[in-house]
Structure formats: structure tokens, C-alpha cells
Amino acid sequence: MGPQHPSTHGVFRMDLVLDGERVVRLKPVFGYLHRNHEKIGEGATYLGSMPYTDRLDYFCSLTNNWAYALAVEALAGLEVPERAQYIRVITAELTRLQNHACLAGFLLQDMGASGTPLMYAFREREKILDLFESLTGARMMCNYMRFGGCRCDLPPGWAAQARRVADEFPRFLDEFEALLNDNEILMSRTQGVGVLPPGLAVNAGVTGPMLRASGVNYDLRKVDRYGIYDRFSFRIPLGEHGDVYDRYLVRVLEMRESVSILQQALNQLPQGPVIDPKAKLRGFRPKPGEAYARIEAPKGELGFYLISDGSPKPWRYRVRPPSLINLTVLEDLCLGRHLADVVVILGSVDIVLGEVDR
Amino acid sequence: MLGQGIIKGMAETARNFLGSYVKPERLVTVQYPEERLPQPEAARNFPFLVYDENDAQQRLRCVACQICEKECPPQCIYIVKDTVKTPDYLGKLQFQPKTFDIDISVCMSCQICVEVCPFDAIKMDVAYELSTSGRFAQLLLHKEQLARSNQYYRNIHPAEAAETDARLAADKAKAQAKAKADTQLKAKATAPPIER
Numbered sequence: 001m002g003p004q005h006p007s008t009h010g011v012f013r014m015d016l017v018l019d020g021e022r023v024v025r026l027k028p029v030f031g032y033l034h035r036n037h038e039k040i041g042e043g044a045t046y047l048g049s050m051p052y053t054d055r056l057d058y059f060c061s062l063t064n065n066w067a068y069a070l071a072v073e074a075l076a077g078l079e080v081p082e083r084a085q086y087i088r089v090i091t092a093e094l095t096r097l098q099n100h101a102c103l104a105g106f107l108l109q110d111m112g113a114s115g116t117p118l119m120y121a122f123r124e125r126e127k128i129l130d131l132f133e134s135l136t137g138a139r140m141m142c143n144y145m146r147f148g149g150c151r152c153d154l155p156p157g158w159a160a161q162a163r164r165v166a167d168e169f170p171r172f173l174d175e176f177e178a179l180l181n182d183n184e185i186l187m188s189r190t191q192g193v194g195v196l197p198p199g200l201a202v203n204a205g206v207t208g209p210m211l212r213a214s215g216v217n218y219d220l221r222k223v224d225r226y227g228i229y230d231r232f233s234f235r236i237p238l239g240e241h242g243d244v245y246d247r248y249l250v251r252v253l254e255m256r257e258s259v260s261i262l263q264q265a266l267n268q269l270p271q272g273p274v275i276d277p278k279a280k281l282r283g284f285r286p287k288p289g290e291a292y293a294r295i296e297a298p299k300g301e302l303g304f305y306l307i308s309d310g311s312p313k314p315w316r317y318r319v320r321p322p323s324l325i326n327l328t329v330l331e332d333l334c335l336g337r338h339l340a341d342v343v344v345i346l347g348s349v350d351i352v353l354g355e356v357d358r
Numbered sequence: 359m360l361g362q363g364i365i366k367g368m369a370e371t372a373r374n375f376l377g378s379y380v381k382p383e384r385l386v387t388v389q390y391p392e393e394r395l396p397q398p399e400a401a402r403n404f405p406f407l408v409y410d411e412n413d414a415q416q417r418l419r420c421v422a423c424q425i426c427e428k429e430c431p432p433q434c435i436y437i438v439k440d441t442v443k444t445p446d447y448l449g450k451l452q453f454q455p456k457t458f459d460i461d462i463s464v465c466m467s468c469q470i471c472v473e474v475c476p477f478d479a480i481k482m483d484v485a486y487e488l489s490t491s492g493r494f495a496q497l498l499l500h501k502e503q504l505a506r507s508n509q510y511y512r513n514i515h516p517a518e519a520a521e522t523d524a525r526l527a528a529d530k531a532k533a534q535a536k537a538k539a540d541t542q543l544k545a546k547a548t549a550p551p552i553e554r
Contacts, residue, residue: 044431045429047429047470048429048430048431048470049431050468050470051431051466051468051470052431116371120374123386126386130398133398133400133401134398134399134400135400136400137398137400137401137402137469137482138402138467141466141467141468143468143469143470151473152400155398155399155400175370175374178366178367178369178370179366179367179370179371180367181363182362182363182366182367183363183364183366183367184360184361184362184363184364185364186363187363281473281474282425282429282474
């Protein structure tokens, strides 16, 4: 199945052994979108890798930027000014909103609800992408964070517009939930399908909404409290059964929490500089050492591991992508299910092939 | 009752469908070739070279320092230095680029060349609809195609251009003041000693 199959979210191939309609064995085949990301990162300067991180998970370029910037900041010991911290939280939560909205739309698209939920999700995403464009200049490849802050300050009127988007977002969620949550077809396609037991999820290193849908309370925003996440009050929605329906619902609930974080952050947004004055753009050479930084990206734990030898290029550059690691349990989720369920289960894992293959 | 959820969903769809006739916020499609949205100030696409006044070849701000060529992540810039120096806006003698090529089929619009340029010589364009029929030669832009006037830059990024212009004017004023002070000092030094 794949790599050209439209339900595989890109170019992903699965070797399936079927008994009639039932899946007996499943072997994922990666690498169709491999483009040497880590080796390119070792050949480029620290700054030069920043735009490449946009292309990992191209739905969430701002959280990718943040994770990489955090790793380099840990390596070089840079301080991030207050205002930049808030801007990072705001952009990351907007990214989470649009990622989860799209995921829910794509999942329904995979299930055969062609068009309607996806278009509703895209309509909302469009508003967020407009915000990204007026802030960073690009809709998807934002390349916005810099080591020690952000590239530029918010343009005039941006915060008010962001608040408007955040305030209107729950209306979309209400609409989305009314459209789908009680839908009998959706329930019969997703409830009890692709059950991920919490023990397996933890052992396989699954992170993000997929882990929380299995009932494991683990969110790096609460565990690590990176950035300034300790200043906001929000809850972590947890699933009960670990099936596809719970994964869908956890994401919808997470969007509501993101809206609340956004509103708090926009209310508290302070004035001040957006970049550490010590941060250098050209000739940036961190002292020798190593650093690992991780954040709760919309898809799970995104980590960057860097080793510096004191030169302008990292000696080792490693990405810990959430999509790839969440995908490793695919066979366990699909065994014994129908072929048509494989599509739905894959959709609920929330992968982006740019990040899986790198 | 079985089917209740489906009916509820259908009602939502119907509200959206009928609402799109009366509420503008439900009708979000922009009919692209006929209608166009205004671009935000920060929009970026591909880089261009800025020149002052009206001389596209002599007054390019670029001094062929090759910093952008080194920093460009996908390595899409190619620069050859000229052998003669010409005075820049401060009156200082500087090199000019003999060749300045950008392969926009490789460029990924990351804006790093703009950020690292110490001379405000390269900026991001906002032009889109750049499709051509050729894959290679027509996407390799030379110095002549890349040059745009400062006025053009002011039109597409007004706030940013105003800031750049102010900074360059301040530099120029400083350089002129320094030159004046230098000539005065020189004049003092070379003036004949006052006879007592």
C-alpha cells in the first residue's frame, strides 16, 4: 500500500500481508522523502539550519524553530527576553491549533467524509496562516525564531488580530463537535479501533496527543515547563480507551486548552526587546559542548541534540522526530483489523512524512 | 435514537451552506485571478538587489563582500568581484559585483541573505506569478534582472524601507561630519605655524 496512495499523507509505503480483509502483518517502509536533513545540518552553519527545520514538519514550522533555537540557546548560554518568550508561546499555540484542526479534518477525509470537515478546518487554518504571514512573511516556512529571541517584533495590530482569532476559535470547535462528535458513522468507524494500551505506548516511546489518548498524563509543557509555560493555567486532556476516537477527541479538547493559553499569553504580553543583544547573527560559534532540548510539538516530543566543537557548524546534529517514533507502533495497532481501518489508524497517528523521513 | 448524531451534523452543514448566502464570514473563498488579497508588509518571496538613484549598474549598493554567498543555506548565490573600485554612497571606494546570480529554482526564500547583509543591498521581493517555460536558464537570474530601485523597495516594504533610509542617512551624515573634521584637522596640521 502506497507510496502514492492518497491516504498515506505523503509518500509512505506499507508492506501488508492480508488474510482476506484482515491484516496479518504490516511492515512500514520509510525513506521516500529522505533528504539528508541531519547531514545537511552538519554542513550548514547554526543559523543556516534554521530554515531547514521548517521543512521537517511543514505544518508546524514555528514549533520546529523553537525546539532548534532552544537547543542552540542551551549550547551557547543565551537568554531569551521576556517578550520573545511570550511571542514564542503565542506562535506555538497557534501552530498547535492549526495542526490539530487539520489533523481532525484529514482523519475524517481518510474515513470518507470527503470535503466538509476538512474544508471547515482549512477555513480556520487560513486565519492562522494569515497571522503567520503578516508576522513572519511566509505562511508555512516561517523561519522566525533566532538564537536568543525572535527575528522581528510583532507588526502593529497583530496582537489584536490574534486575540480576535483566538476568541472566535471556540465557535469553530463547537461547530466541529456538533458536526462530528455524536455521528454514528464516525463512532462505529473509530471506537475500539486501533487500541494502544498505555504500557505499549510508554515502552515504544510514543509521545504527544497519541500517548495522552491512552491515558498517560505526560505533557512536556507540564513536565519540563520549558519557556514560560509555568505561568499559564491549563489542563491536560486525557483519553480513556486509547482508540482512534479518543485520539480525535483529545486533540479537539487540546485545542480548547490552547485557546485558553493563547488568551492568557495575549493578556500578559509585556513590552521590551525581542532578542538577546548578545546574540550574534554572523560568526556565531558556541563553545564546545553538547545540548539536548525538547518541546511539546503538536505531534509529540520534538528534540534536537547538538554537539559543538567550537566551529561555526555543529559537529553532530540529530533530530528526535515525534512522527517517526509514534509510527513505530503502527503494526501493533493494525493487527487483526480490516484493511480499511489501517487508513483510519494511520490518519489518527498524525504523521508528516517530511519529519518521518527527514 | 440511531441517526440523531448524523442529523445534528447535517443541520450544522445546512447552517453553513445557507449562511454563506447572507454572512460574509461564512463565505471565505477569494476568486483568485480576478480578486487578489493585499499582501502583508512582511511578505517575502525572492531576493533582489537595491540600487540608489537611477543608475542600475553603477549605484548598486552591493559591494560584492560575498557574505550572503557564504551564509546562503542552499548555496544559490554566485558572485564574482569586479576588479575596479567605485565610490559608494559614503564616498568610500568599494568593489562592485561583476556577476551576481541567484538561482531561484534553488532559493528557499529564507531571508538569511537579507539579515546578514551589512550594506542593506539585498532585500526580499514580494512578486509572485513568476512561472516561466524553461527550467534552467530562465530561473537563473542575473544582476540585471535582480536590480530594483530603492523607490521600488519603498513601495513594497514602506516601514522597513523608511527605517533603512533613516539609518543610511545617519551613516552618511556621520561620515560627512567625520570627513569634514578630518579635513579641518589636516588643514590645521598643514597650516603654517603662527609667527610670534
